[in-house]
Amino acid sequence: MNHVPHRAILADDEPHLAEHLKGQLGKLWPALEIVAVASNGIDAARLIAEHDPDLAFLDIRMPGLSGLEVAQGIEGRTRAIFVTAYDEYAVQAFEHAALDYLLKPLRSERLQRTIERVQAALVAPPPDDASLAATLRRLMGQPEGERLRYLRAGKGGSVHNIAVGDVLFFQADDKYTVVRTARDEYLIRTPIAELAARLDPEEFRQVHRATIVNLAHLAGTRRDETSRLFLRMRGIETELAVSRAYVPLFAAM
Secondary structure: OOOOOEEEEEEOOOHHHHHHHHHHHHHHOOOEEEEEEEOOHHHHHHHHHHHOOOEEEEEOOOOOOOHHHHHHOOOOOOEEEEEEOOHHHHHHHHHOOOOEEEEOOOOHHHHHHHHHHHHHHHHOOOOOHHHHHHHHHHHHOOOOOOOOOEEEEEEOOEEEEEEHHHEEEEEEEOOEEEEEEOOOEEEEOOOHHHHHHHOOOOOEEEEEOOEEEEHHHEEEEEEOOOOOEEEEEOOOOOEEEOOHHHHHHHOOO
16 A cells, blocks of 8 residues: 555534544555544635645535535645535536545445545546546547537527637636637536547647636746746636646646
8 A cells, every 4th residue: 555645634514424534544544644624615625725635535515615616616736535425426526526436324445445546546647638538538428539619608698609719718617617719708508527528638728627728829828926827818818727736738838
C-alpha cells in the first residue's frame, strides 16, 4: 500500500456517520490525514478552500450546499469521493469528476477498493484529454469519429443554431451550460462532461470542472499575485480561471 502522506476532509450532516468513516479510514489508510470534518455543504466548501486537501469525502444530501454543488465549486487540486445513501446520483457524481462513489451503509471491503483506486489516481499522471474523451464516447455509445459541429441553444425564448467553432467557451451554470460566443451568450442543457466527450480535444480543452475553452479563440494568459492562472479570450473582457489541476496544459504559455 502507498504510504505517501495525503490530506482529506470529510463532510456529512450525520456526525455518527462521519465518525464511522473517519474510523474506517484510520484503519484502512492510516497514512491519510483527516484535517477537518464538516457537517454541512457551506462549511465543506470553506474548509476545502482553506486547507486545499488532496481529497474530500462528500455526502451528497447536506444542508446549505449539496455535495455535488460543493464539488462543482472546487477550484484547487481537491478530488471528490461521494458518500451517499442514494444511488440515483451516480451519473451526476462522475460528471463532477468524482474519483469514486460509495453507498451507505459503508462496507469495509468496498472502502478498501476505493482507497486503492484513489491512491493509484493520486500518484499517476493525469490522463490526456483525448483518452478521457474517447472513454466517455465509448460509455455513451458514440462513434469514435463523430464530433459536435453545430448545436441548438436558447436565448430570450428563441432557439439558435450555433457553429461550435464560433464558441469561445462553455461554462456550467446551475442547471444549464452557458455557450459564449464573441457576440452573445446562450443556454443549453447539455452537461460539461457530455460536451467534453463530444468536442474535438485538439480544439477544445477543459480548464476547470465547470469550463471548456476553444483554443482557437485564446488571446493570452495572466497570473495574479498568488500565481493563479487566468485565460483571456478574443473579443470579450471576461477572464476565465484555470483550476490548478489543469494549469500544466498551459505551462508553455
